[in-house]
Amino acid sequence: MATAVKKSPVKKSNSHAKAASHAKTKHEVKTNGQTSQSNGAIRSVLKEKRVFKPSAAFSKNAHIKSMAEYERLYAYAEKNPEKYWAEIAENFHWFKKWRKVLEWKLPYAKWFVGGQTNICYNALDRHLTTWRKNKAAIIWEGEPGDQRVLTYLQLHREVSKLANAIKKRGIKKGDRVAIYMGMTPELVVAVLACARIGAVHSVIFGGFSAQAVADRINDAHAKMVITADGVFRRGNALNLKSVVDEALVNTSSVENVIVYQRTKAQVHMVEGRDHWWHELMDLASDDCPAEKMDSEDPLFILYTSGSTGKPKGILHTTGGYMVHVANSHKMVFDIKDDDVYFCTADVGWITGHSYLVYGPLINGTTVLMYEGAVNYPNWGRLWDMIERHRVTILYTAPTAIRSFIRAGDEWVTKHNLSSLRLLGTVGEPINPEAWMWYYNVVGKKKCPIVDTWWQTETGGIMVSPLPGATPLKPGTGTRPLPGIAVDVVHKDGTPCKADEGGFLVVKRPWPSMLRTIYGDNARYEKTYWSEIPGMYFTGDGARRDKDGYIWVMGRVDDVVNVSGHRLGTAEVESALVAHSAVAEAAVVSRPDEIKGNALVAFVTLKDGFEGNQTLKESLREHVAKEIGSIAKPDEVRFAAALPKTRSGKIMRRLLRELATNGEVKGDVTTLEDFSALEKLRQQEEEE
Ligand code: WTA
Numbered sequence: 001m002a003t004a005v006k007k008s009p010v011k012k013s014n015s016h017a018k019a020a021s022h023a024k025t026k027h028e029v030k031t032n033g034q035t036s037q038s039n040g041a042i043r044s045v046l047k048e049k050r051v052f053k054p055s056a057a058f059s060k061n062a063h064i065k066s067m068a069e070y071e072r073l074y075a076y077a078e079k080n081p082e083k084y085w086a087e088i089a090e091n092f093h094w095f096k097k098w099r100k101v102l103e104w105k106l107p108y109a110k111w112f113v114g115g116q117t118n119i120c121y122n123a124l125d126r127h128l129t130t131w132r133k134n135k136a137a138i139i140w141e142g143e144p145g146d147q148r149v150l151t152y153l154q155l156h157r158e159v160s161k162l163a164n165a166i167k168k169r170g171i172k173k174g175d176r177v178a179i180y181m182g183m184t185p186e187l188v189v190a191v192l193a194c195a196r197i198g199a200v201h202s203v204i205f206g207g208f209s210a211q212a213v214a215d216r217i218n219d220a221h222a223k224m225v226i227t228a229d230g231v232f233r234r235g236n237a238l239n240l241k242s243v244v245d246e247a248l249v250n251t252s253s254v255e256n257v258i259v260y261q262r263t264k265a266q267v268h269m270v271e272g273r274d275h276w277w278h279e280l281m282d283l284a285s286d287d288c289p290a291e292k293m294d295s296e297d298p299l300f301i302l303y304t305s306g307s308t309g310k311p312k313g314i315l316h317t318t319g320g321y322m323v324h325v326a327n328s329h330k331m332v333f334d335i336k337d338d339d340v341y342f343c344t345a346d347v348g349w350i351t352g353h354s355y356l357v358y359g360p361l362i363n364g365t366t367v368l369m370y371e372g373a374v375n376y377p378n379w380g381r382l383w384d385m386i387e388r389h390r391v392t393i394l395y396t397a398p399t400a401i402r403s404f405i406r407a408g409d410e411w412v413t414k415h416n417l418s419s420l421r422l423l424g425t426v427g428e429p430i431n432p433e434a435w436m437w438y439y440n441v442v443g444k445k446k447c448p449i450v451d452t453w454w455q456t457e458t459g460g461i462m463v464s465p466l467p468g469a470t471p472l473k474p475g476t477g478t479r480p481l482p483g484i485a486v487d488v489v490h491k492d493g494t495p496c497k498a499d500e501g502g503f504l505v506v507k508r509p510w511p512s513m514l515r516t517i518y519g520d521n522a523r524y525e526k527t528y529w530s531e532i533p534g535m536y537f538t539g540d541g542a543r544r545d546k547d548g549y550i551w552v553m554g555r556v557d558d559v560v561n562v563s564g565h566r567l568g569t570a571e572v573e574s575a576l577v578a579h580s581a582v583a584e585a586a587v588v589s590r591p592d593e594i595k596g597n598a599l600v601a602f603v604t605l606k607d608g609f610e611g612n613q614t615l616k617e618s619l620r621e622h623v624a625k626e627i628g629s630i631a632k633p634d635e636v637r638f639a640a641a642l643p644k645t646r647s648g649k650i651m652r653r654l655l656r657e658l659a660t661n662g663e664v665k666g667d668v669t670t671l672e673d674f675s676a677l678e679k680l681r682q683q684e685e686e687e
Helices: 002-007 015-030 056-061 067-079 081-089 119-128 152-168 185-197 210-220 241-248 277-283 319-332 350-362 381-389 398-407 432-442 521-529 569-577 613-626 652-661 674-686
Strands: 035-038 041-044 100-105 108-113 136-141 147-151 176-180 200-203 224-228 230-233 236-239 256-260 274-276 298-304 312-317 340-343 366-370 393-396 422-426 449-452 486-489 502-506 536-544 550-555 559-562 565-568 582-592 596-605 635-638
Touching (some): 081 100, 081 319, 119 319, 119 350, 147 152, 152 185, 152 277, 210 312, 210 613, 224 241, 236 241, 241 256, 256 277, 274 277, 319 350, 350 366, 432 449, 521 536, 550 559, 565 569, 569 582, 569 613
Parallel strands (some): 136 366, 200 298, 256 274, 340 393
Antiparallel strands (some): 100 108, 486 502, 559 565
16 A cells, blocks of 8 residues: 555645545555455455434435335335336336337347337427426536536427437438547537437547547447547647547548537548538527337447457447436435436446436436536535535545545535535445545535446446435445345355355346447357356455445456546556567556556566666557556556466466565465566565
């Protein structure tokens, strides 16, 4: 841990930073998980005893008011899951009702078979016949401070116009459209316009590099790109269009590019291919009926990291995704009509898809959306927005919470946050000390915290407290939602005993589950359905305590959570070995106080290259160029050789130990060349 503190760019200058670092020593390995793995078994080391019951006042007005009510609902859903989900599905608009709730041919699920609906219709049109027509759908703030409000009616109009505009440019039902934009309302408009006409959106996070954009466009054969000239981030205008231009050199499927003007940056428009958003919108009609979509028609592809080099295109479909995402949003966030709901996730990630765009809008919620960095121009920005917009629900990531702890309480306490009634977290395990800070300093001991466990693949929240019902324990997502059959099991699928570490699985299909990996059924079957017989394997290790609470301990595969972003170490490795100086690379993670995990790259060089500081920097830059800045290794270490087993496999476990503790105590009996490890260790001492 000393390494993390020493290397951290943020200077500690106040008592809370000390509290955070103290917390860290006490709970050491718990940030990135409470796992310690040896010989394939998982041991759990965290024991947390504090319990926080919901207040009577909160429970009284909540959708689910008590644990008894939750238990009843859970048992009801267990007894007849299809009936449970069908009853929820009745709350939505269907052009045609389904014939069959579920068709399950392991591992392929179809939900609400034969039903026809449109998720954009459910998110917008449905509200237009109610008083919500003039309710704020999106309250938006740009990083420089500019503000806009779009009512449901206005949003519907923008979406309909863009839908017509993209149809006119040749996009039909089933075509893939890549969206590469900053966090402006137009990003939401673009997503919903695709859904409206049945085009499959593939949102690519605005921080990805040209190469990563090209890879995603090629994998999905996207016909169109919707982008912006740029986005404001930490006071700079980043140019997005130039990244798209560079990406398109290596793609052949894209016929048209639509460019939203945000920063007024100089951009190069290619005649016939590139079109200004505002020019198309000026010409477009605002009458565009929502396409009748089959429940199982694809809705979107979202790429996420796996344990091999190639990102996986997670495919979600229409009806089931809509039903679970909207229903879980309502239950978990206890959504009411007067809420102002602030989700800080970017729409480029699944949290933005499900809980900034689809869930909230289907529920007619007012969403606060923000373009930039939550600490720009200073650490008060987030709290200032909460105060000014009277935010009632805040949903953010543990990594953000940890960096706020470090910045100091005064940024938070000088603002009036009395409007807040509920807090949420997502993306990685939250360490109990960060949870306590969130609860005490932000929530003033009156706001329940919903720690929501889920994944890009699950589409929606799977494990989470229900805020009016569930007694909370810091650091756990508590119990699965009704209808969700989550369990912790051994490798052979038998359930673990209470407090015994094991693999987190889902035992039954659920409506918003991924349907496949786009274009790669074999990989879908292998990754999720072959590890543990007959069950969906999440890739996470967990334990279940005596109260049935799930404690997620972190990934058990080669996926790492850095600042709440999922990265495959293999992806970073393949970027590194693509560099002309690199012979071999192994990337592992070590715990980091703020980011949860930091990436450490062990690199062997080709003959004739010298491992110096300049090369370290250029390797880091190289990864940023291949994938994006989020994947830059925090540390690059050169080695004469990497430790390997007799069969030639790199022993990442040893490298992980070395990166974390500076020494290796684990079992090294299978190590081929012990001197390689010894050299790395000595080097560490010298540095
Ligand atoms: C981790 C984000 C502990 C987990 C929605 C999972 C969590 C991966 C939590 C998915 C949580 C997410 N507690 N761990 N509340 N939420 N994770 O696909 O390892 O970006 O498998 O989806 O994040 O990351 P993804």
